[in-house]
Amino acid sequence: MVAGIAHEINNPLSFVLNNLHIIKTDFTEIGDVLHKYQAGVGSPAEIQCFKNDIQISQGLEELTDVIQTSYDGIKRIQEIILNMRNFTRLDNKRSYVNLYEGIESALMILHHKLKNRITVEKKFHPIPETYCVCGQLIQVFMNLLNNAADAIIDQGVITIKGFEQNQQIILLFTDTGSGIPSENIDRLFEPFFTTKDKGHGLGLGLSIVHSIITNHKGTITVDSGPKKTTFRIALPVDSGAGSG
Ligand SMILES: Nc1ncnc2c1ncn2[C@@H]1O[C@H](COP(=O)(O)OP(=O)(O)OP(=O)(O)O)[C@@H](O)[C@H]1O
Ligand SMILES: [Mg+2]
Structure with a gap:
């Protein structure tokens, strides 16, 4: 039984972890653009070039997706834990x-x-x-x-x-x-x-x-x-x- 529960929790947990990695990478790239904006006022062409380079809209789209699936994963873990209470709550009562x-x-x-x-x-x-x-x-x-x-x-x-x-x-x-x-x-x-x-x-x-x-x-x-x-x-x- 414990193995079953561990497996059920491990699944969403691994994709949430994986998602956090993606979020971190995307976030670093977007942060780089913001820094360029800050530092590079006066040379919009250069910023444009950089923006195209890292495909910012694609990054944002991916982030929205990844955040939503992480949210779903955490909800699933919460559901499992709520369910487990059925065992412990009443035990032999x-x-x-x-x-x-x-x-x-x-x-x-x-x-x-x-x-x-x-x-x-x-x-x-x-x-x-x-x-x-x-x-x-x-x-x-x-x-x-x-x-x-x-x-x-x-x-x-x-x-x-x-x-x-x-x-x-x-x-x-x-x-x-x-x-x-x-x-x-x-x-x-x-x-x-x-x-x-x-x-x-x-x-x-x-x-x-x-x-x-x-x-x-x-x-x-x-x-x-x-x-x-x-x-x-x-x-x-x-x-x-x-x-x-
Ligand atoms: N739904 C079913 N369909 C076909 N055979 C069944 C079914 N349920 C039980 N059996 C038969 O009854 C036997 C006894 O079931 P029981 O659950 O007591 O033990 P088990 O499943 O063999 O082992 P354990 O449950 O201890 O892992 C099974 O080995 C199987 O042959
Ligand atoms: Mg059996």
Whole structure:
């Protein structure tokens, strides 16, 4: 998880740094022109010649561009840090949160793994805030999304659907990946059950998901066919506020 966040921050940070270098170079050139103006009053031809030489308007245009993208980069870093607060703010305390925010945090952290390869479709119907440990549920969403991304070999789609039904929040994570053979379905939530190569999976993701959802008095089920898998989470809107 930390590696994911570091990667997400490092990207905008490197282009902001690169931009600062460009700004510094352009600024030095523009400063040179200003100095010539100051020193060279009385010889406009010379200044004109110098101005043409360094293509001042191109420099200014580039600067505007570079400043805008730096601004975007810094905004992105700010967004990531705000998102990270979802983890630390609540840690193991329960409170009322909107689960869609948790899903957005998970998607943000996995951005580098999903982009260019996987289309994420969100069908978010209005849901009430839910009493939960937000950080733990982000972990649930990350584990499910990670598995879905692993199951999609090349290009594919992950659809996340959410709605309220009978005082419960229903969340469906569907992917167009490999599908799960029926003989494996019953073993998915067992600790250390994995079909991934050594070094690629410990088989712990879904057992963690299962215990977090159970701790929230919810249920998780799976439905899979060829080239399609859906994990369905049902969580009570109020898993006993006050009982902890
Ligand atoms: N969306 C999915 N599509 C296809 N197979 C899946 C999917 N989700 C889980 N699986 C199967 O379930 C197994 C167990 O998943 P789990 O997340 O518990 O462990 P893992 O992904 O193998 O390892 P870890 O999560 O510890 O890195 C996976 O190895 C895979 O075979
Ligand atoms: Mg996993």
